[in-house]
Amino acid sequence: MTHLTRRDFLKVSAAGTATAILAGCAQETERWVALEPYVRAPEEQLAGIPNWYASTCRMCPAGCGIIVRVMNGRAVKIEGNPEHPVNRGKLCARGQSGLQLLYNPDRVTGAVRQGERGSRKFEPLAWNEAINTLYEKLDAADQAVAIWTGSATSGHLCDLFARYAGAVGAPAPLRYDLTSALNSVGALAAANNALFGQATLPGYTLAQADVIFSFGADFLGAWLSATGFGVEFGQFRSQRFGKRGLLVQFEPKMSITGAKADRWVPVQPGAEALVAGALLRIIADEGFGGAERAGLAAALAGEVDLDAAAAACDVPLADLVALARAFAEAERPVAIPGGALAGASNGVAAVTAVQALNALAGSSGLGFTPALPTALAAPGWSSYAEVQALVERMSAGQVRLLLVHGANPVYDLPPGSGIADALAQVETIISFNPLVDETSALADYILPDRTYLEGWGYEVVQPAFRGLPVVSSQQPVVGPFHDVRPTGDVLLTAARGIPAAAAALPWTDEVAFIREQITALPKGASGGDDDEVRWARFQQHGGWWPEAAPESAAPELAAQGTLDVAGAAFDGEAAQYPYYLHLFPSVLLGDGRGASLPWLQGAPDPLTTVSWQTWVEINPTTAQALGVDHGDVVRVESPHGAVEVPVYVFPGIRPDTVAIPLGQGHSDLGRYARERGSHALHLVGAALDDVGANLAWSSARVRVTKLDKKQALARLESTIDPGEDIHVPF
Amino acid sequence: MRRVAGLSSRQRLLFGGAVLGGVAIVVILLVIVIAQTSAADEQPIAFNHKRHAENGIQCQFCHAGVAKGPVAGIPSVEKCMGCHEYVATDSPQIQRLHGYWERQEPIPWKRVNEQPSFVYFNHASHIAAAVSCGACHGAVEEMTVAEPVVNMNMGFCLDCHAQQENKDALWDCAVCHR
Numbered sequence: 001m002t003h004l005t006r007r008d009f010l011k012v013s014a015a016g017t018a019t020a021i022l023a024g025c026a027q028e029t030e031r032w033v034a035l036e037p038y039v040r041a042p043e044e045q046l047a048g049i050p051n052w053y054a055s056t057c058r059m060c061p062a063g064c065g066i067i068v069r070v071m072n073g074r075a076v077k078i079e080g081n082p083e084h085p086v087n088r089g090k091l092c093a094r095g096q097s098g099l100q101l102l103y104n105p106d107r108v109t110g111a112v113r114q115g116e117r118g119s120r121k122f123e124p125l126a127w128n129e130a131i132n133t134l135y136e137k138l139d140a141a142d143q144a145v146a147i148w149t150g151s152a153t154s155g156h157l158c159d160l161f162a163r164y165a166g167a168v169g170a171p172a173p174l175r176y177d178l179t180s181a182l183n184s185v186g187a188l189a190a191a192n193n194a195l196f197g198q199a200t201l202p203g204y205t206l207a208q209a210d211v212i213f214s215f216g217a218d219f220l221g222a223w224l225s226a227t228g229f230g231v232e233f234g235q236f237r238s239q240r241f242g243k244r245g246l247l248v249q250f251e252p253k254m255s256i257t258g259a260k261a262d263r264w265v266p267v268q269p270g271a272e273a274l275v276a277g278a279l280l281r282i283i284a285d286e287g288f289g290g291a292e293r294a295g296l297a298a299a300l301a302g303e304v305d306l307d308a309a310a311a312a313c314d315v316p317l318a319d320l321v322a323l324a325r326a327f328a329e330a331e332r333p334v335a336i337p338g339g340a341l342a343g344a345s346n347g348v349a350a351v352t353a354v355q356a357l358n359a360l361a362g363s364s365g366l367g368f369t370p371a372l373p374t375a376l377a378a379p380g381w382s383s384y385a386e387v388q389a390l391v392e393r394m395s396a397g398q399v400r401l402l403l404v405h406g407a408n409p410v411y412d413l414p415p416g417s418g419i420a421d422a423l424a425q426v427e428t429i430i431s432f433n434p435l436v437d438e439t440s441a442l443a444d445y446i447l448p449d450r451t452y453l454e455g456w457g458y459e460v461v462q463p464a465f466r467g468l469p470v471v472s473s474q475q476p477v478v479g480p481f482h483d484v485r486p487t488g489d490v491l492l493t494a495a496r497g498i499p500a501a502a503a504a505l506p507w508t509d510e511v512a513f514i515r516e517q518i519t520a521l522p523k524g525a526s527g528g529d530d531d532e533v534r535w536a537r538f539q540q541h542g543g544w545w546p547e548a549a550p551e552s553a554a555p556e557l558a559a560q561g562t563l564d565v566a567g568a569a570f571d572g573e574a575a576q577y578p579y580y581l582h583l584f585p586s587v588l589l590g591d592g593r594g595a596s597l598p599w600l601q602g603a604p605d606p607l608t609t610v611s612w613q614t615w616v617e618i619n620p621t622t623a624q625a626l627g628v629d630h631g632d633v634v635r636v637e638s639p640h641g642a643v644e645v646p647v648y649v650f651p652g653i654r655p656d657t658v659a660i661p662l663g664q665g666h667s668d669l670g671r672y673a674r675e676r677g678s679h680a681l682h683l684v685g686a687a688l689d690d691v692g693a694n695l696a697w698s699s700a701r702v703r704v705t706k707l708d709k710k711q712a713l714a715r716l717e718s719t720i721d722p723g724e725d726i727h728v729p730f
Numbered sequence: 731m732r733r734v735a736g737l738s739s740r741q742r743l744l745f746g747g748a749v750l751g752g753v754a755i756v757v758i759l760l761v762i763v764i765a766q767t768s769a770a771d772e773q774p775i776a777f778n779h780k781r782h783a784e785n786g787i788q789c790q791f792c793h794a795g796v797a798k799g800p801v802a803g804i805p806s807v808e809k810c811m812g813c814h815e816y817v818a819t820d821s822p823q824i825q826r827l828h829g830y831w832e833r834q835e836p837i838p839w840k841r842v843n844e845q846p847s848f849v850y851f852n853h854a855s856h857i858a859a860a861v862s863c864g865a866c867h868g869a870v871e872e873m874t875v876a877e878p879v880v881n882m883n884m885g886f887c888l889d890c891h892a893q894q895e896n897k898d899a900l901w902d903c904a905v906c907h908r
Binding site (some may be wrong): 035037041047048 | 795798799800801802803804805806807808809830831834835836837838839840841
């Protein structure tokens with residue numbers, strides 16, 4: 001070869017570059033998994049062999065048991081605890097994502113002080129200084145201290161806070177967040193109290209049921225204890241001799257439960273109570289299900305004009321009659337109220353009407369949580385009226401110190417509640433939350449608690465299933481990742497300086513308190529004759545529960561007289577605001593706390609496959625009338641506020657209703673949640689329901705205006721493609 | 731490759747030669763580069779297996795997981811210090827060990843032997859079948875610097891698996907690739 005052509009030169013140089021790149025890839029860090037041996041090897045750890053620890057999930061308040069795979073001191077996988085009576089080995093997507101709370105890059109890594117509220121400029125604070133600050137503020141505030149807890153607060157911490165408040169004469173801690181509002185725990189407890197004299201949450205025994213009528217309760221998605229209900233539902237669908245049961249779902253927008261139902265009835269929003277009332281009336285009039293059931297129905301049913309009721313709830317009368325017969329003649333029918341109907345202006349009346357259907361079958365399916373043999377009990381949820389009272393006290397400057405743990409009031413309440421202005425009147429706000437959320441951003445101090453995978457606790461489960469009372473155990477599965485302190489220990493240490501509290505909180509640390517509570521329980525299913533063994537078994541098996549459900553009679557019907565049912569009222573004139581607003585918790589993000597975890601953000605919504613976004617679901621006929629298609633941004637406006645969201649055209653929704661998932665629209669809560677989507681709670685007013693206790697969060701009408709904007713939807717698929725001819729069942 | 735039209739046979743020959751030459755250069759370069767990067771990486775402490783073996787320390791004393799689980803394990807700094815708090819403390823290498831211990835830092839050892847992630851290998855079952863350490867790792871007790879002297883590829887594994895009594899079971903793909 002006499003000379004090298006330009007072409008060949010290029011070839012050789014390209015090959016040289018490729019070689020260099022390959023060589024670069026072959027560097028040790030790429031080729032080998034880096035070794036990180038221990039400085040001190042823990043005795044129980046053996047290289048390559050995982051340890052599994054039992055604990056309790058805290059991603060929602062259901063109290064599922066988990067087992068965590070720990071490899072060389074790192075938590076690497078969370079699964080359901082097969083022994084646990086609530087979830088029996090199963091775990092939902094939110095539970096699986098708990099690892100990302102532990103490893104979240106936006107965790108507060110130590111105690112901090114914020115000079116100016118909302119500045120988000122945090123100065124590190126030594127823990128002894130932080131605890132001393134808490135002591136000084138508690139001491140100065142005396143009775144003017146308010147404590148706000150939520151779904152992420154462990155039961156033992158609720159109990160410690162309650163003891164502290166009781167000792168210094170402060171009002172009992174508040175336990176309220178968006179989860180409790182969306183789970184409609186207030187309406188459920190009120191209805192159960194009115195009907196059966198038991199203000200607890202029901203763990204419906206679906207496993208033996210043959211007919212389930214669910215009124216808006218997304219019990220397989222995001223409602224109350226979805227994993228527990230999911231296990232029950234699995235048994236409901238696989239009964240002996242191939243019996244599958246009948247599930248009828250009444251709701252204006254299809255939920256994941258509606259998608260699994262045998263029959264989906266798109267009832268008029270707010271008219272679910274009318275359906276329940278009409279069913280009772282029909283059963284009474286037609287004598288369905290025998291004399292006893294018809295007699296009970298007659299005692300409960302009010303005067304109902306059936307034709308008018310059928311028209312108002314938009315279900316043909318013939319269908320109502322057929323459904324009434326199916327329910328009354330079933331061996332073990334169960335009716336479940338929940339979701340949007342409980343958040344309507346007639347929430348408690350609606351829940352009561354649906355629960356009354358259960359009375360027909362002897363209330364066998366209700367599954368109220370039995371009480372524990374000791375004084376240990378599930379902390380009650382606060383009503384929205386109590387929240388309002390606290391907001392008023394804060395606004396009036398009567399609260400000098402606010403402690404927030406496990407709740408995010410600024411995000412959890414509609415702006416009309418006045419929470420932001422009220423917080424401004426509080427002298428000192430201390431947050432214990434692990435991430436800087438909207439409330440922590442307004443706090444003066446953040447004393448971050450350990451996440452649930454690093455901390456101790458217990459949870460008295462409510463609702464429990466199959467009549468088994470459960471105290472679920474929570475133990476650290478890994479050492480703390482940051483310089484964070486358990487709030488229980490911080491509180492106990494600070495309280496030592498306050499004489500009244502010191503006497504009521506004599507424990508050296510929170511573990512001593514938990515141990516005392518647990519060892520007081522009698523021998524449970526995991527046995528153990530002395531305290532030491534029972535305490536070890538409590539942690540090993542993931543909790544305490546008796547071997548068999550304690551004997552308990554089916555709840556007696558305590559209600560007298562007939563039930564009044566009426567349709568719900570909505571904010572906004574129908575002429576100005578033509579659509580009902582249907583808000584629903586995201587199956588993945590829950591009430592919004594899941595938005596900080598990228599696994600949950602990236603997982604597609606089960607019905608629309610949209611991820612990382614907020615969208616508004618609009619029926620195809622409505623979308624056509626509005627001239628909008630997938631990804632067109634619309635302004636959804638209620639009398640209380642407005643949000644701009646892209647459209648998802650969805651056939652599983654009534655044409656007169658638009659639906660928006662909750663969970664996004666955070667201004668804080670870390671990099672994955674911040675400035676993403678919209679918070680549809682801003683469309684809701686702060687009105688109370690029919691008994692003046694709960695927030696009527698599902699009572700707004702809206703108008704929808706097309707904007708000249710598009711936002712591509714991050715979705716895997718669509719139920720309808722543009723131009724596709726589909727069957728719309730309306 | 732695009733056909734080079736209108737070239738004489740001599741030009742074609744030259745062109746082909748150039749391409750072949752280019753490929754040869756690439757291959758030679760690759761071999762050199764990979765061989766160099768594959769050479770034993772320098773360890774943070776010049777650990778001498780030979781010296782330890784001469785003093786009668788068994789493999790399992792440090793690689794304690796070998797008979798119990800899938801991974802033999804690298805000893806913790808604490809284990810090294812168990813002897814070296816007193817033994818050979820004036821050696822510069824041991825002083826480096828003391829430095830890690832005082833800083834409570836793990837020693838960033840470079841890996842010497844590794845199977846790819848699609849191979850499941852369990853030390854304990856091999857120890858239970860009386861396979862000696864040296865059968866796979868070579869005479870580590872003679873090495874001043876630990877090196878991967880045996881090419882532990884699939885053929886190497888199967889040569890031995892084929893000689894076992896239950897060779898039919900040990901021949902299954904899923905024994906290692908699972």
